Amino acid sequence: MDKPLFSYKFVNSKLEIKPKTVKKRLYNTDKLLHGSLAFIALFFVQVLVGKSGWIVADLFSYDLFDPDHLFALLSVHHIAQMLIALAVIAVLSQLIKVDFGFRLGDSRNGLRYFLIFTGIIAAIALIYHILLYYFDQALTFDFPLTKKNVLGTLGFQLFLSGTSEEILYRALPVTVFVYVFGQSIRIKWDFTLEVVLASCLFTAAHIKWSLFPFSVDLNLSQLFYAFAMGIVNGIVYQQTRSILYPMLMHSISNVLMVGTGYLFVFLL
Numbered sequence: 001m002d003k004p005l006f007s008y009k010f011v012n013s014k015l016e017i018k019p020k021t022v023k024k025r026l027y028n029t030d031k032l033l034h035g036s037l038a039f040i041a042l043f044f045v046q047v048l049v050g051k052s053g054w055i056v057a058d059l060f061s062y063d064l065f066d067p068d069h070l071f072a073l074l075s076v077h078h079i080a081q082m083l084i085a086l087a088v089i090a091v092l093s094q095l096i097k098v099d100f101g102f103r104l105g106d107s108r109n110g111l112r113y114f115l116i117f118t119g120i121i122a123a124i125a126l127i128y129h130i131l132l133y134y135f136d137q138a139l140t141f142d143f144p145l146t147k148k149n150v151l152g153t154l155g156f157q158l159f160l161s162g163t164s165e166e167i168l169y170r171a172l173p174v175t176v177f178v179y180v181f182g183q184s185i186r187i188k189w190d191f192t193l194e195v196v197l198a199s200c201l202f203t204a205a206h207i208k209w210s211l212f213p214f215s216v217d218l219n220l221s222q223l224f225y226a227f228a229m230g231i232v233n234g235i236v237y238q239q240t241r242s243i244l245y246p247m248l249m250h251s252i253s254n255v256l257m258v259g260t261g262y263l264f265v266f267l268l
Contacts (some may be wrong), residue, residue, distance in 0.1 A: 019130045019228035027141030031181055038180040041196055042173045045088065046201060049168055068143045071152035075160055082164035089172060098179050100171045105242025113236045114248050121253045125260040133268065139247055139261045159257055169205060170233055171243040173198035199230030229253065 057077040066072035089100050104110075132138050143149060177194035178184050185193035206226045208217040233246035 019239045031114065034180045035193075035197070038176055039201070042176060043201055045172075046168055046199055046205060049081055049084045049088070052084055052206065053077040053079075056080035066148075066152060068149055070143060070149055071156040074227075075156050078156070078160040078164035082160075082167055082174060085164070085168040085172060086109065091169070092172075092176070096179055098175050099241075100175050101237060101241055101243040102171075104244065105240040107240075107242075110236070110240040110242060110245035111182065113240070113246055114252075115234075117232070117249045118252050118256075121256050125256045128257075129260050133264060135140050138264060141261075141265065145262060145265060152260055154255055157254035158251050161248045161254050162252075165202075166233065166237075166243055166247045166250050169202040169230070170198060170237055170246050173201055176232055184238065190232070190233075192238065192240065195231060195234030195238065198234055202230040203227045 042244055056074050057080060060076060062069060062072035062076075092098070093100065129139070174194050177197055181194065187193055187196065203223050203226045206218070206222055209215065229250065233249055236249065237243055237246045
């Protein structure tokens with residue numbers, strides 16, 4: 001049943017009617033509109049920043065030191081993407097005077113979250129690869145696991161994947177949404193609307209799509225994993241008031257998942 005637009009009470013035996021929720025509804029409608037516009041704007045900004053990173057990365061040849069094209073192109077892309085995202089954040093910091101969390105923040109809880117997260121992800125990665133092996137679906141790689149390839153791919157995951165992506169897909173959107181809403185909007189427990197929206201954008205970034213010609217390529221398990229990681233990293237970002245710990249968590253999760261796959265190939 002819809003809420004009344006007015007409140008009713010008796011004053012001196014007379015019925016007095018006052019507006020009750022009109023202003024609140026108008027305020028909520030305004031927040032919904034601004035939030036929707038911010039979501040669309042952030043989506044296009046993230047797409048443009050990502051594509052700009054590819055334009056820069058494609059300027060160079062990597063055949064000499066990365067003949068299998070596994071890590072060098074990605075590394076340059078993520079460096080360019082990070083620098084462009086930092087430039088966007090620098091401009092916004094001057095325009096709207098907000099804190100994007102480039103500091104140590106709550107280091108005690110941040111390190112605690114990181115250690116707990118690392119233990120959980122290590123266990124998940126190990127169980128995942130054991131199950132793949134048990135059901136005869138163990139991972140195979142379409143490139144040689146040379147020392148250069150292994151160190152190059154793991155180095156990219158450790159130093160650049162989390163660093164670049166957490167700036168663009170966590171610090172930027174979460175902070176902008178809080179500014180647009182005028183406050184952090186708690187949904188339940190430690191879940192906030194801004195973190196959920198930022199996680200949706202992060203998930204969308206894992207969908208490969210093209211307009212000309214039109215095509216969409218997605219992996220549902222990867223999308224679920226991206227959304228879940230987005231939620232966890234977003235909560236830690238807000239709890240610690242620092243983007244450092246989500247960066248570390250993002251990087252170590254990638255290293256553990258990729259590294260465990262390599263380990264199983266070497267051992268089995």
